Amino acid sequence: MLRLFHIRPFDSFQIVGISSPLTGIQIKGKLSSQTFPGGITMYSQIILAYDGSEHAKKAAERACDIASGTGAKITVITAYPSLSSIFFFDEEISKEEMKNYWIERASEVNPLLEEKGIAYDLIVEEGDPREMILEKAGELNADLIVIGSRGL
Secondary structure, three states: OEEEEEEEOOOOOEEEEEEEOOOOEEEEEEOOOOEEOOOEEOOOEEEEEOOOOHHHHHHHHHHHHHHHHHOOEEEEEEEEOOHHHOOOOOOOOOHHHHHHHHHHHHHOOHHHHHHOOOOEEEEEEEOOHHHHHHHHHHHOOOOEEEEEOOOO
């Protein structure tokens, strides 16, 4: 399901969107001040939420297409659960090993970004994905958030 959302920066967020059942990608963002006649929007900062899933890989391809067309920088964000929130885990796994695992997963997207010549940063942190994505989007003043969807 493709959902395109533009979040307009008012006192409270107002979401306007369209959706398509054709792909597993969800795109969210605020309406950029660089919107040109005809509805063409130039983005400068795109957030890509990435967990290594097939939907995340499709979202990465779409984010690259958008960034290539607008010259935007992509910040890849991977949030992973804390060990205490996982019911069944190997007690031998350390926090460092867990983080290294997720860094490796997040880094899978690097070759695609480099191949397309897109400037990017990688953020991998422990935490709730929903909260972290929104927090980082605000901190970075992101224009667009691209998230793979699992049919939700």
